[in-house]
Amino acid sequence: MPDFDRKHALISIADVDYAWLRDILVALHGGAPSNWAILCVCFKDDPVSLPPLDHYRKLFTSEGAGTMNMVEFFRDMSHGQIDVGASKVFGWYRLDRPRSDYVGNVYPQPDGKLNRNGLLDAGKAAATAAKVDLSKFDGVVVSGYGGTDLCGWLGGMAALCDANSLQPSLLGQEMGHGYGLDHARLNGSTADYQDPWDVMSTAAWPDRQAPNTDYVSIGPGLNAACMRSRGWLDETRVWSGPYAGFDSVITLRPLHHRQLSGYLAAEVGPYLVELRVRDRWDAAIPRAAVLVHRFSDNHSYLMPASSGSEDLGEGEQFESGSADHVFRPHVLVKVLDIDEGGRTARVRIGWRPQQFPPNYEIVGHLIGAVAIDGGGGIIVNGKFIPVPPRGPEYQLLSALSNALSSDITASVSAGTSYKRDLLRQVVKSALQMQAELAEVTHSPPRRDTPQRRNREH
Structure with missing residues (x-):
């Protein structure tokens, strides 16, 4: 070397x-667009009469424009990089297996049964037999009739869902897994589902999912660290100072409001700082707040404030390291004020990189x-x-x-x-x-x- x-x-x-x-x-x-094939399947002993697919097309494709569906979700969470609007819905496909054959999250797959991989493969096989060319799609969602299962393949562009999970709050996470996103965590813990402000923790925090008349629940959004990890964060809208260090006051706009001018996030050492306000995907968060995240081992980690609060309101701060230790890194994020109506937050951010004594190598x-x-x-x-x-x-x-x-x-x-x-x-x-x-x-x-x-x- x-x-x-x-x-x-x-x-x-x-x-x-x-x-x-x-x-x-x-x-x-798959670039933008990134289109999914939604394969609606049922077991052979499910009812003969099945629901129409209009709701599925509204949820997953551009037919539902303006309804906070999956097209809008991925558009907003990727700062316009991902467009799933040309996704298509197929089915119903009746599998030649009874519902009792499905065993879910069991590996290896028992003889004569279907586990998650088996159900995914069976759905694909049924669509292929019906002359659907799956090679034209970047991902596949197999949606079962009634209550079946919910999961995603990490980095595999595949997911399972059912009638109980046709909600952007849940699908955002499972389809997000397909793009490689893993569960969100809280700093100091390796437990999953620990960031209530992030879609990669939904279901664990139902109070952060906003009610929606079309799809039961939506949100919350995706944090800036997760967005950057997929290449979805618009880096031209990220404030960053000189690596040698800085102490600045900046104004942030809400992370997912790219239609507004100004910075949507700030980079402070190994952390990303963002503003979230109570509307759209984040309508159910308890207050407008500044969040700090880092990213490691394919997980985002929420960094609590010095007060112990997991989000930062006016007057609260996050600090890593000590200003008194001159050879060690130091980060300071302090919220000066938040104007939720005006969609802004003034934040003081400071960064000092690690300093090495003379002759250190x-x-x-x-x-x-x-x-x-x-x-x-x-x-x-x-x-x-x-x-x-x-x-x-x-x-x-x-x-x-x-x-x-x-x-x-x-x-x-x-x-x-x-x-x-x-x-x-x-x-x-x-x-x-x-x-x-x-x-x-x-x-x-x-x-x-x-x-x-x-x-x-």
Whole structure:
């Protein structure tokens, strides 16, 4: 691994334009539009007379324009990057299996039964037999008649739902899993469903779901950290100061109101700061508030205020580190005032990066044949990190090393282009590693059906 100047490398990464990252992530998920096939299925012993599909088309496609449906949800949560309006609804397809054959979240699949993978495959097979070309769609939702199941495949662009879950509050999470989003958490815990202000925790917090006459419940929205992780956050609307540090007062607009001018989020060290107000997707939150999140291990983490409150109202602040420890990072986010009617919040934000004493250096030593893609490991500050041969971990390490060590001074434009190319390699390798870990999510809490009770008790 080449040697590199730590300070120069960190500043270089912080100054990179994120537009290319959004383009890569959106492209990997089918781009915009990102269309889903909604396959409505029933078991062979379900009623002969089944409901019309008008409601499904209203919920999932552009036929429901202006009703806070899934098209509007993904449009708002992606800052316009994702358009699912051309999704199509198919069915009903009657499966040649009785409802008693469905066992839900049971793996491996018992002989003669259907688990979640089996039901997904059966729905796809039924649609294919009916001459539906699923290759024209980026994702598939199999929607069962009555109470069946609810889940999503992490990064797999697939979901199950039923008559009890035809709600943007629930579908936003399960279809969101398809794009790679995982459950939202609270800082200091690895438990899921711990962020009441985020759709990736819905069902655990029914009081944060706003009633809706068309779809039972909608919201809440998606936080800025989750949006950035998918390349959906409009980085041109994110305030960011110099990496060397700052202490500034800025004005924020509500995160999902991109029609308003101004900043929709702010970057303060490893955190993103956002304003949420009580309307549209967030109509059921208890008050207009500023939220702070970080992102790690494919989860967003909500950062509580110094007072212990999980959201920040006027006069409240979030602080990480101490201003008195001059060699350690320090973050301050203080809410000066919130004008909910005017859709603004004034926030003081401060950032001081870690400072290293003189003569401090980060030292990395390669072990084994990593340098020639033969496997081995790297020691960073005394800690051994294994690197398997020829895998995405090697590619990631190599690309990251090149990105950190790049020092292009011939021209600004050439240097920026070169760094973008290197960081594209980093992102692609990281996404490859993430895709290999895709899994089926469990059903959200507080959503109980007879089938689920039978499986879990």
